[in-house]
Amino acid sequence: MNSLFSGKYTWLHSINPSLKLLTIVGLFGFAINIHYLNFMLGFSCVILTLFIFGTGYSYKQLLLLSLPFLLVFLSTSSSMILFGKGETILFKWAYVQISEESLIRGIHLGFRALSFAMLGLIFALTTKPVRLFYSLMQQLKLPPKFAYSFMAAIRLIPIMVEEYQIIMNAQKIRGFEQKNNFLKRMQRIAIPLLSQSIRRAYRIAISMEAKRFQSNRKRTYYYEIGFSRNDLFFLCYFLVLLGLAYLLSIQYPLLPNTDVRSLSD
Helix, strand or coil: CCCCCCCCCCHHHHCCHHHHHHHHHHHHHHHHCCCEHHHHHHHHHHHHHHHHHHCCCCHHHHHHHHHHHHHHHHHHHHHHHHHCCCCCEEEEECCEEEEHHHHHHHHHHHHHHHHHHHHHHHHHHHCCHHHHHHHHHHCCCCCHHHHHHHHHHHHHHHHHHHHHHHHHHHHHHCCCCCCCCHHHHHHHHHHHHHHHHHHHHHHHHHHHHHCCCCCCCCCCCCCCCCCCHHHHHHHHHHHHHHHHHHHHHHHCCCCCCCEHHHCCC
16 A cells, blocks of 8 residues: 555554554544534644654655545535635625625535545555454454455556556557557457456456365464554554543634534535
């Protein structure tokens, strides 16, 4: 998952992948049920702090990874702000209407989308696929035939990219014109690429059958994934800081502490 960028090994990498996955999925559901803007801002700050200082990547790399999600933040929030309905009008011009209610809902929706993106990046940047699937087998009892199938599929992706480059270079050497019809060019690439993938998938399936992946016997594992003190610290980080963010959002609100559900769409 993190093969495109190189970062430092941090304590987040040592978190049990199953625990990390369940925690982040739980935070997704928790964020959906946050209906107060000040608490949503505090929630986003907690996630942002972990994203910047816990993933082990440079600011430049994190900014590059975040650019698409910043665009999502701007698009989701601005569409609600500029075209949402409300009673307290702050600005109006032609079809554009900004009200206090639409402004609050737009900012809230934008930070929710940004929090989802940062949580997903935290998991992707600090979790190795092999450790994830081994943890799913050992802690969540995922059947090995499914786990190893997923791992094999993930490892096929860089192989297919490499084969694509080989096919492209081979066609250039043979003098095929690269600027002709797009469909014909894709046909020349897709057919050999698909045939190679089918042959490789067949060999992997035979190999898995030979290793008795459909056997009901108890299996042993090369990697033993367990728990550590960092797992407890990971849970405490969210419990303590989210609790603190909730108290600060009530005691010292930066913006009107209005339930967004009560605002007009």
